[in-house]
Amino acid sequence: MEGDIAQMGQFIGAGLAAIGSGAAAIGVGHVAGNFLAGALRNPSAAGGQTATLFIGIAFAEALGIFSFLVAILLMYGN
């Protein structure tokens, strides 16, 4: 086995940080699912709200991207 305990911790930490990406996926799915549920109730109002949908998805995704960034920093940051 190569490497040392610090490197192992680095890799485990990066893997743990990547869990956040999955959490962001749940958030994005929630936004899109609720949008679709609302859009099917009132299809005529849905067209005007796509911008809001994308803003919501973007905000939900941002925090997932942060965790991805932490994972990348842990992997290659030093």
Add this chain to the structure above:
Amino acid sequence: MDQFIVSPLFGDGPVHWYTITNVTLWLALAVVGVTLLLVVGTRGRAVVPSRGQSVAELAYGFIYKMVEDVTGKDGLRYFPYIMTLFMFIVFANFLGLIPMSFTTTSHIAVTAVLGFGVFFAVTIIGFVKNGAGFLSLFWVSAAPLPLRPVLAVIELISYFVRPVSHSIRLAGNLMAGHAVIKVFAGFAAIAALSPISILAVTAIYGLEVLVSFIQAYVFTILTCVYLKDALHPHH
């Protein structure tokens, strides 16, 4: 991963700030592409547009309507800036999808310039337009009085995180997408998995085409939202 390495275009010396690298080449190609589409494509000014002209008109109308819808009439003064951002990011993203090319927007150095540019522009516009009234953006008058200082701190933090999330969202999405294609392409080395690998790379590539456009759209529409906050800070 080779596709993300910045290397000089001529020779292989160290990379200084003035060195012409592959990033420079692909940024320039994006600018040339935008110019070809918007300047040369619309040169004919035909009543019945050619293919290039109708794409250019479609893009113009799309962004114009977005700026008008989100920021209102007085935001249209800043339409050229937002149109420039959108066209540049779209072209950089799509050029990055060409195999063996370099995705400039997958680098935080590139997107941070765009993101912080928007942040500084919006902050300066906010203070010029509203003076000290711009600070009412942080003072949520709709909330109960005891809650307002707490909300002000949260709003202040979220305001200063904006350029970071704005730029990292674009770079992270592009970088992650290209890394996923690379990972699936790596499975092609195992003979039993290679058909699945090819199918997966094709599918992810299709997703990346979608993501390239959506991320440019999201970047632009968030710029519009920040601009709206600067022009109308009162909640």
